[in-house]
Amino acid sequence: MSFPEEFLHYLWKFCLLKKQEFKTTSGDILDIISVGLHNNHAGPDFESAKIRIGDTLWAGNVEIHIRSSDWYRHQHQFDQAYDNVILHVVSEHDQEIIRNDGTEIPVFEIKNLIPAEIAQNYISLMADLSWIPCEKHLAGIEPFFIKSWLSRILIERLEERSIQVNELLKEYKGSWDDAFYITLARNFGFKTNAVPFEMLARSLPQQLLGRYKNRAFQIEALIFGQAGFLNKNFKEEYPGLIMQEYRFLRKKHGLNPIDKYLWKYMRLRPRNFPTLRLAQFAALILKSSHLFSRILNEKDSRRIMRMFSEMPLNSYWETHYRFGQECQQTSSALGDKSIDNILINTVAVFSFAFGLMHGSDEQMNKGLNILEKLSPESNAVINRFIKIGCIPENAAHTQAILQLKKSYCDQKKCLSCGIGTKILNHKNASTVSNVF
Structure with a gap:
């Protein structure tokens, strides 16, 4: 053969x-x-x-x-x-x-x-039509070995994402704060509303928001106005007031809002509606100007994580998910899973990327420590890996699993995967050297 x-x-x-x-x-x-x-x-x-x-x-x-x-x-x-x-x-x-x-x-x-055994193992692995080639073998691999490989894969994932950060830095002429702000906004929209959130941030530079530091009313007017939600008259007091303020600010700064139709509500729970996300984003902007600079200077990763909690929103959002539609009183705070998502996909990535590009082990380790302190993510891919015997302990493991699935399993790159080579040569994998 x-x-x-x-x-x-x-x-x-x-x-x-x-x-x-x-x-x-x-x-x-x-x-x-x-x-x-x-x-x-x-x-x-x-x-x-x-x-x-x-x-x-x-x-x-x-x-x-x-x-x-x-x-x-x-x-x-x-x-x-x-x-x-x-x-x-x-x-x-x-x-x-x-x-x-x-x-x-x-x-x-x-x-x-x-060797016949290695050849047969390879043929069987490549011919396997299971969800991933090693699905039937994964439970038999020592957990310590899997976790060691996941640690390597995590670094690979963060290095790949650092390349994306670098591309954004080029666009913003080396401004880490601007690149962070754009990425943060995108991740506030999660998958469903990532694109309109990024468009909003690009239409509303943080330097402009910085001119209204500590002025909640203007910050909220700018964010909701630029998002396209203040283009009609309202009966309620709060949206009516910020609409009037936005009209003034729009003329003053020559702003053009994005189209409201870009925002999606379908199949979203009310707590994930874009209007509530925008209110939370405004609260974060109000609370934390030049946020990435603060993150770089903070050594305690737990304090960094707390920066995204306890963000007071306007009381209007305690009884509303959308403008003009009152609901029962509810918590408008950013949920724990939402905070974790932002920490995983923005804060940890940028801390690692900054450390990688500036030769700072401290910043790289900060990004890794954040992931290690967060609970494992839950999605269809992670749940399937758990089912076949790969049990993640934290977000560092789940991020590595997602990289493993995308870059190795889906492409059948078993020969480049530590787990794949362990299965192919289970007798000798622990004693392989670089000498015949």
């Missing part, structure tokens, strides 16, 4: 070929001292490898293909990056490969060196 290159990479990287005397296709004894560093970018597959062929010690790069002829099919003969390849590892040797200087590249054929 022909295996894909990524499987051959896995065998080489983790030294999983049958233990015996190795020889090149020319009959020379081959001693693998170091397999090299796996290269996931352009160029040879493994760099800085060390091998001995006969009596000669070589240091250089290793290229891996299914067939030797793939060298020419991939046009490596035209790429100088491949001139330093010291060994061509192939499943099947079907053609001699000559370097540009006229010398032949040694070939190591491995099709008869693949």
